[in-house]
Amino acid sequence: MTGKTNTFYRITFKANSCSDLTEAGVQIVQERENLQQWDNWITSKANKSLVGMDRGANLRGAAIAVRSNEGSGNHIYRNLAIYDVNPHLIEGGDGLETVGTASKHINKFWADHISYKWISDGMDMEFVDNATISYLDFDGANEYNCWGTDPYMALVEDAHLTYANNYWHNTYGRVPKVTGENNGSQVHLYNQYVDYNRFFVAGANGHSASAKAYVRYENSNIDNGQGYLAEWGDNGYVYFSGVSFGNATKQQHRYNGDVKSGIPQAETFNPSYSFEKRTVANLPKEIPSLSGVGGRYGKMPEYDQRFGQSNKTASVSLSSPAAGVNAAISNSDDAIEV
Template identity: 30%
Template structure:
């Protein structure tokens, strides 16, 4: 497998659509790292332990910080699309990415990839903004799961499409807030682990104590129910990031429209996280056209 190791203060940017890592993953082993416009693919998709696409890990008890994954595409891999573990990572943003779970080697035997995101670590704080997460069957994302660890995730304006299993799986030590996301054909938008802490607003005012403003509601079509668990415990864990989230201009939940270039590789100028919602997100009736 031999992943490429990226140290601190590095930027990895692909040119056009030619920035492809074929059969290689990345380990981000430092802080202040940007990975942009890169496609990771063909990473031993036939092997369950065939390799993670992007691994973010701190050293000892020191968490990585300031990590940005933007306009990245991940497809046809053996294990996790993104994993954070060990000491964890803070100030992590994943935006405008295409997480493509279509596979010939499906553990659920339906052409869907199970291992999406595994977000662990002693201290992890992460935002998922404007991503297209599709044809998966689990861990989309998996947040927490270990005693003594804390994983805090803010998810907004993502489009979840064709998930035959579960999307959000918030477990022990996991704290998450989801607003303005759109779910189409997702069997279980949430796994409903009673050990997790997951704020899902049913009214705009539900988020005021947690992020200091009203939320945009999530929308579900042809999908199961998105449920919160232990929602009152989420606010305390969002104290460190409350000010930043409060200032973020969330768009109303919508599918990603065909041809807007707002996710994946090849187009960096028109995206949820980089321009106004009116420019970047429009209503669509179906599956976006892949680039």
């Protein structure tokens, strides 16, 4: 961010190149360099819903923060494409995030059928309870980043959160990364399809014995896992159950820096709700089709797509039938007899 503030963001390239990505070589952006900010930061109060009609709505550059400072909570976000939030920066804003505090959590949050791409800092869920993210299509491919994929996907801090029926692809890692800061976290994931991850899929680390981080990852499919299934440490617990692996996914995890073969099977928790498990073998086909804006009729937005309606609905016509003949409704996708 430049202009009227003195906030600087670290960027991913050294001297305008990708030659060196070590911490020692990373440059700090100075205000005089006039680096542009590509986002529209939005906060909101309690009891709000934002729902894209028909096949959804495009929110280019929207950085929506649900914050306890505004007394926010009880929010629903559905059928939206959120994209182009400072993709040229690291940790330069989320498209959709919750920001509570240790003493005042956000309560009740649901994000459903969201398409997500070119987002600087992913989708952070901090200090939130009774939260669900479902049918998310998160494409981490980012041509503005030196790695070609966004390094920060999903950070979860002190949260009780469910991920259901989500599609993660072209990810660097952190799908999700879960921490216990003050109160601890319990994160349940099921019916996930991960296609390409280069670092670790699930992360867990708790700051103390009273702030543990639990990740329960089940009934999911992981393809092209190039790194670790889990990266975890003290007071962090990752448990995999009913997860299938394909396309040379490495079945290994790393605990406090030590690499161990096999899947993580740490202490876990039992969800307090019932849920439907899909057939794991069908997830690579079903989840990409069902997730994101517009569901099976939608698609990821193009980079230069503007605010507004996402993928206009099909044209529909109804002709008057002859006596004794069923009416036929025709549209650009299919025909239905009524």
